[in-house]
Amino acid sequence: MAILNVSLRGTAASTSSSSLPSWPHLSNSVPFYLSKKPVIAKFPNTTILSPLKLRLQASFGKKTRASLSAIMATGGQEVLPPALTSTSDPPPLFDGKTRLYISYQCPYAQRAWISRNCKGLEEKIQLVPIDLQDRPAWYKEKVYPPNKVPSLEHNNEVKGESLDLIRYIDSHFEGPSLFPDDPAKREFAEELLSYTDSFNKSVFASFKEDGTEAAAGAAFDYIETALSKFEDGPFFLGTFSLVDIAYAPFLERFQPFSLEVKKYDITAGRPKLAAWFEEMNKNLAYKKTRRDPKELVESYRRRFLAQK
Numbered sequence: 001m002a003i004l005n006v007s008l009r010g011t012a013a014s015t016s017s018s019s020l021p022s023w024p025h026l027s028n029s030v031p032f033y034l035s036k037k038p039v040i041a042k043f044p045n046t047t048i049l050s051p052l053k054l055r056l057q058a059s060f061g062k063k064t065r066a067s068l069s070a071i072m073a074t075g076g077q078e079v080l081p082p083a084l085t086s087t088s089d090p091p092p093l094f095d096g097k098t099r100l101y102i103s104y105q106c107p108y109a110q111r112a113w114i115s116r117n118c119k120g121l122e123e124k125i126q127l128v129p130i131d132l133q134d135r136p137a138w139y140k141e142k143v144y145p146p147n148k149v150p151s152l153e154h155n156n157e158v159k160g161e162s163l164d165l166i167r168y169i170d171s172h173f174e175g176p177s178l179f180p181d182d183p184a185k186r187e188f189a190e191e192l193l194s195y196t197d198s199f200n201k202s203v204f205a206s207f208k209e210d211g212t213e214a215a216a217g218a219a220f221d222y223i224e225t226a227l228s229k230f231e232d233g234p235f236f237l238g239t240f241s242l243v244d245i246a247y248a249p250f251l252e253r254f255q256p257f258s259l260e261v262k263k264y265d266i267t268a269g270r271p272k273l274a275a276w277f278e279e280m281n282k283n284l285a286y287k288k289t290r291r292d293p294k295e296l297v298e299s300y301r302r303r304f305l306a307q308k
Helices: 066-072 107-118 137-143 162-172 183-207 213-226 242-260 271-280 293-305
Strands: 002-007 029-034 039-043 046-050 056-058 098-102 125-129 151-154 157-160
Touching: 098 107, 107 125, 107 162, 107 242, 151 162, 157 162, 162 242, 183 213, 183 242, 183 293, 213 242, 213 271, 242 271, 242 293
Parallel strands: 098 125
Antiparallel strands: 002 029, 039 046, 046 056, 098 151, 151 157
């Protein structure tokens, strides 16, 4: 019988030669014994199974701190399915499975995709990517008549609109809560979510050939001020939330395009925004959805600079 000392800050060390995974940012070290029979060691909100399959299974309640999503809802690298085109057959629709229809290139769809990952729902919500340049007819006819992404097939219904969907995913599925309980934070969250369209329009206007950075600068200053409101973390509401998810896909695109094409560093003089980017890039659930910055820049070149 071997003694296994599990440290949830480093790696688990054992007298056996097998290597075990590490769990960063969690504390406490508890020894227990290994035998030939499976051993279950219970920690707060965590179950570790051994010796053959050690895995960390999070049992989050709705009031779990949202910042844990950056740590726990990550898993291994997901194998992404190819995008469906006009020649692709539909999946077996309304068969009880939950499906998230997205485009890998669409920032609105990326919001819902990030929410799915942060909740740890990779195995419960199937990704169905759509080629927006060659959309299958059945998507509009049988799934979502507005013919946009994202949409969510759940409980024999299909829902759309990205801001509505991230709320729905957060409230209707298990996993860490992505919306605060604090009334002041909830009120500010609603203000920030309502501002997303105005923010995007201001930045898009500056990206056109005759656009200037003035309007965009004011918009980025608003973001910097918003990130300064709460001091308990680097995110919009202090801790990670749906607000960060709502802005992340667009800021992910605005930063490299502004820097490379407009020669404008949106983080210059904005330390809170710079810190936000740094922390978001540590979130593996979000990083799984990110695109190549060069690809994003070229996409915006075609969109904003190719027009004569």
